[in-house]
Amino acid sequence: MVKPAYVAVDWGTSSFRLWLIGDDGAVLAERRSGEGMTTAASIGFGSVLASHIEALSAPAGLPVIVCGMAGARQGWVEAGYIDVPAALSSIPFAAVRVPGTAADIRILPGLAQRDRAHPDVMRGEETQLLGALAELSDGHSLVCMPGTHSKWVHVSDGFVTRFSTFMTGELFDAIAKHTILSHSIGDAGAIDGNDGAFRQAVTEVVRNPSAATNLLFGARSGALLHGLSPADAKALISGTLIGLEIAGALDAAEPDAPVTLVSSGPLGALYESALDSAGVEPTIVDADAAVRAGLAVAAHALWAV
Amino acid sequence: MVKPAYVAVDWGTSSFRLWLIGDDGAVLAERRSGEGMTTAASIGFGSVLASHIEALSAPAGLPVIVCGMAGARQGWVEAGYIDVPAALSSIPFAAVRVPGTAADIRILPGLAQRDRAHPDVMRGEETQLLGALAELSDGHSLVCMPGTHSKWVHVSDGFVTRFSTFMTGELFDAIAKHTILSHSIGDAGAIDGNDGAFRQAVTEVVRNPSAATNLLFGARSGALLHGLSPADAKALISGTLIGLEIAGALDAAEPDAPVTLVSSGPLGALYESALDSAGVEPTIVDADAAVRAGLAVAAHALWAV
Numbered sequence: 001m002v003k004p005a006y007v008a009v010d011w012g013t014s015s016f017r018l019w020l021i022g023d024d025g026a027v028l029a030e031r032r033s034g035e036g037m038t039t040a041a042s043i044g045f046g047s048v049l050a051s052h053i054e055a056l057s058a059p060a061g062l063p064v065i066v067c068g069m070a071g072a073r074q075g076w077v078e079a080g081y082i083d084v085p086a087a088l089s090s091i092p093f094a095a096v097r098v099p100g101t102a103a104d105i106r107i108l109p110g111l112a113q114r115d116r117a118h119p120d121v122m123r124g125e126e127t128q129l130l131g132a133l134a135e136l137s138d139g140h141s142l143v144c145m146p147g148t149h150s151k152w153v154h155v156s157d158g159f160v161t162r163f164s165t166f167m168t169g170e171l172f173d174a175i176a177k178h179t180i181l182s183h184s185i186g187d188a189g190a191i192d193g194n195d196g197a198f199r200q201a202v203t204e205v206v207r208n209p210s211a212a213t214n215l216l217f218g219a220r221s222g223a224l225l226h227g228l229s230p231a232d233a234k235a236l237i238s239g240t241l242i243g244l245e246i247a248g249a250l251d252a253a254e255p256d257a258p259v260t261l262v263s264s265g266p267l268g269a270l271y272e273s274a275l276d277s278a279g280v281e282p283t284i285v286d287a288d289a290a291v292r293a294g295l296a297v298a299a300h301a302l303w304a305v
Numbered sequence: 306m307v308k309p310a311y312v313a314v315d316w317g318t319s320s321f322r323l324w325l326i327g328d329d330g331a332v333l334a335e336r337r338s339g340e341g342m343t344t345a346a347s348i349g350f351g352s353v354l355a356s357h358i359e360a361l362s363a364p365a366g367l368p369v370i371v372c373g374m375a376g377a378r379q380g381w382v383e384a385g386y387i388d389v390p391a392a393l394s395s396i397p398f399a400a401v402r403v404p405g406t407a408a409d410i411r412i413l414p415g416l417a418q419r420d421r422a423h424p425d426v427m428r429g430e431e432t433q434l435l436g437a438l439a440e441l442s443d444g445h446s447l448v449c450m451p452g453t454h455s456k457w458v459h460v461s462d463g464f465v466t467r468f469s470t471f472m473t474g475e476l477f478d479a480i481a482k483h484t485i486l487s488h489s490i491g492d493a494g495a496i497d498g499n500d501g502a503f504r505q506a507v508t509e510v511v512r513n514p515s516a517a518t519n520l521l522f523g524a525r526s527g528a529l530l531h532g533l534s535p536a537d538a539k540a541l542i543s544g545t546l547i548g549l550e551i552a553g554a555l556d557a558a559e560p561d562a563p564v565t566l567v568s569s570g571p572l573g574a575l576y577e578s579a580l581d582s583a584g585v586e587p588t589i590v591d592a593d594a595a596v597r598a599g600l601a602v603a604a605h606a607l608w609a610v
């Protein structure tokens with residue numbers, strides 16, 4: 001009979017996900033909530049974690065492995081950064097133990113690129129990378145990890161050599177909610193990556209990245225002059241921002257580096273379509289599976305579970 | 306003795322400026338307020354205008370020439386657009402008279418570029434261009450008009466042939482207030498265009514425009530890893546957005562087109578520095594003087610005042 005072996009947690013800025021993992025490596029149960037770092041910082045990280053473990057009636061005292069913003073300075077316990085170039089396999093050994101708890105709770109560190117001209121940080125994505133490592137091609141890979149702050153990561157033979165953050169998701173939200181373009185978008189629903197307006201915006205900005213903030217205004221002038229629909233205006237804004245990110249990442253990469261897309265759900269589909277419009281055929285890795293696999297690698301390294 | 310001849314109004318989205326002009330063309334009095342289109346739409350455009358004319362004890366019934374958002378669909382009376390290519394000298398004759406007022410009140414139209422691939426609109430800037438025309442070089446000029454929605458306008462022998470809007474000012478506000486970068490900026494004061502961080506951001510994004518949304522994140526990672534100051538973070542964001550605009554405008558222009566900067570005050574100084582960092586030496590035209598001159602040209606054309 002399978003027994004619970006450890007608890008794995010992906011603790012983001014605005015989301016909390018927990019899995020109870022069996023001694024055969026299978027997921028026995030899952031919990032998801034909006035108690036990310038921001039909420040947990042006021043409730044208390046320890047109580048949030050305990051409430052979810054209790055809700056699963058899991059045995060007390062199981063070891064817990066955590067990645068993400070719980071390790072930020074504003075998080076539970078600061079877990080610092082490993083500087084790049086960094087071996088992904090070294091990440092588990094830099095985990096920080098949460099003090100004063102009966103259970104062995106460890107938080108994984110982030111990665112820092114201290115290069116003065118291109119400073120950058122990640123927290124959470126390093127664990128996805130650790131989990132995706134087996135699926136990356138030998139030699140050099142360029143890994144795209146879309147999100148609020150998208151990461152493009154250069155991985156060579158198990159080492160992260162450099163990476164770049166693009167503010168795509170957060171800029172989309174700020175533009176869609178807090179600029180005049182909000183009127184052009186109205187209450188348009190989810191963007192379809194196969195939509196012509198989305199693909200055209202990607203193609204246009206990849207060809208002409210310096211025009212990006214002019215192309216964005218096309219969502220308003222197109223609505224005023226040509227009756228551009230709210231759905232197409234939203235697709236235009238998203239395609240322009242995602243396309244600009246892809247152009248920037250490819251411009252900074254070796255030509256023909258194989259691209260791996262680590263993503264799930266609708267956002268993954270949007271990036272797949274955008275990469276296709278930019279002439280890139282990525283290998284797809286599921287982001288949810290990758291973070292669980294990364295947490296599993298860490299748990300095995302730390303506790304031989 | 307100088308007598309008041311007409312009233313000139315620049316009615317923007319969020320600002321209202323009025324000048325009482327004498328029969329010798331001199332400014333007799335000025336009023337400025339925050340009663341732009343947004344506020345005036347609820348108070349009533351007619352009452353806002355009347356209150357300012359009364360406050361100056363100006364004679365009743367003076368003709369009034371208006372440019373800007375008062376002519377937008379959401380404004381006082383829609384004044385439509387003239388399609389480009391458009392002769393600047395034709396603008397006054399497309400003014401729309403406000404109905405039902407004793408005084409002769411006319412609102413100048415905007416310009417529209419109906420090109421399906423590059424739709425664009427301006428409202429207010431066409432009047433500045435009309436006023437700046439005498440100061441533009443013969444033949445072709447590229448005119449930079451910075452602001453919430455910066456315009457770059459190609460003017461040839463008195464005609465506007467094409468133009469592009471960049472959302473620079475509005476994006477800066479949205480990013481500074483509504484993204485994680487707000488924490489890096491803190492309560493930093495006005496940006497100094499001669500600041501190294503500002504010039505460096507301009508240079509970097511002009512060299513590498515596709516990296517724009519990555520460079521913006523440098524305001525956070527630089528603060529986390531290298532103690533980047535709030536003032537430098539703010540300068541970095543502003544320099545990146547202004548530099549991206551300049552790169553986009555220059556990429557779409559003939560090489561070596563003479564650039565004229567129509568601007569005033571601190572924003573003008575920022576753009577002057579940014580253009581200098583991008584290797585451009587513009588002719589400077591004061592924006593306040595240009596809009597008054599444009600309104601004067603229109604008043605003379607309409608009323609022979």
